Amino acid sequence: MLEVKGLSAGYGRARVLHEMSFEARAGEVIALLGRNGAGKSTTLKAIMGLVPAWSGEIRLDGGRIEKLEPYEIARRGLGYVPEDRRIFTDLTVAENLQVGRQAPRPEAPAWSDDGLYALFPALAPLRERRGDRMSGGEQQMLAIARTLAGNPRAILLDEPSEGLAPLVVNAVIRAIEALKRAGVTVILAEQSLRFAERVADRVYRVEKGRVS
Numbered sequence: 001m002l003e004v005k006g007l008s009a010g011y012g013r014a015r016v017l018h019e020m021s022f023e024a025r026a027g028e029v030i031a032l033l034g035r036n037g038a039g040k041s042t043t044l045k046a047i048m049g050l051v052p053a054w055s056g057e058i059r060l061d062g063g064r065i066e067k068l069e070p071y072e073i074a075r076r077g078l079g080y081v082p083e084d085r086r087i088f089t090d091l092t093v094a095e096n097l098q099v100g101r102q103a104p105r106p107e108a109p110a111w112s113d114d115g116l117y118a119l120f121p122a123l124a125p126l127r128e129r130r131g132d133r134m135s136g137g138e139q140q141m142l143a144i145a146r147t148l149a150g151n152p153r154a155i156l157l158d159e160p161s162e163g164l165a166p167l168v169v170n171a172v173i174r175a176i177e178a179l180k181r182a183g184v185t186v187i188l189a190e191q192s193l194r195f196a197e198r199v200a201d202r203v204y205r206v207e208k209g210r211v212s
Contacts (some may be wrong), residue, residue: 001026001154002078003183005054007066008044016042017209019056023200024154027183028038029176031196041083043206044156047187048080048146049073058152068138075104079152081191083159085143089132093142094125096131102144108153109182116145119175137168144175154185161195 005022016039024030032040045051047058049070056064065073074080081194087096099112104110117124120141131139140160147155160176161169176199179186189206190196196203 001028001061002187003057003059004043004047004051005057005059007043007046007058008054009042009051010025011042011051012052013198015054015209017046020206020209020211021056022204022211024185024187025152026185028179029186029188031200031203032187032189032206033191033193033196033203034189038153038206039209041207042159042209044080044158044187044189047073048078048156050080062090066175074150074152075102077151077153077185079150079155080133080146081143081147081155081157081160085139086144087139087146090130092128092130094127096142096146096203097149100149102150104151105153107183108151109184110151111148113149116148117146118143119178120169120171137164140164140168141171141175146174148179154187154197155179157186157188159190161189161190161192167193 001025003023005021007096008017010016020043032043034040042051046053053066057064062074090097122140123145126127160172176186
């Protein structure tokens with residue numbers, strides 16, 4: 001589903017990624033594990049087109065995407081949940097989900113609002129609550145749900161467990177397990193080995209912008 005081969009990228013003249021290579025098969029959960037500053041988030045941003053790829057190839061379901069704009073990559077079925085969540089704080093939960101809505105796509109599960117509330121039951125009673133009145137854990141669940149409203153075939157999760165209470169972490173784990181059962185490919189950047197071991201089929205260790 002997703003193949004990264006010889007990917008190098010950075011900011012300005014500062015190189016962060018040094019020929020990163022890994023792959024994720026359809027319906028597989030892959031963890032990029034490493035300390036803060038190792039290059040995990042930059043890897044996800046480069047895959048999503050938010051950081052230009054200096055060299056290398058990124059393939060989504062066989063098609064190259066490293067030169068596409070982020071909106072073009074999203075239209076091909078790749079979802080992205082950034083570390084800072086980026087929900088619309090002046091919109092309600094229901095409105096955030098509507099903003100993320102895309103048409104169903106072949107070979108991907110179609111997530112209705114009811115299906116998303118079933119995936120994250122804690123959001124159901126908060127449908128009319130604005131994002132700025134939600135806890136960090138509630139915002140994280142909403143960020144994932146909003147991305148799933150786009151019916152992606154694969155999803156990138158940047159530090160999904162960071163700073164969350166154990167109950168919310170368990171909710172995120174259950175959601176990732178549900179995505180796997182539905183056939184969605186999940187690539188997550190994570191610092192917690194314990195979290196990665198609970199959800200991932202395979203773990204890639206990232207250090208100084210390389211897979212080791």
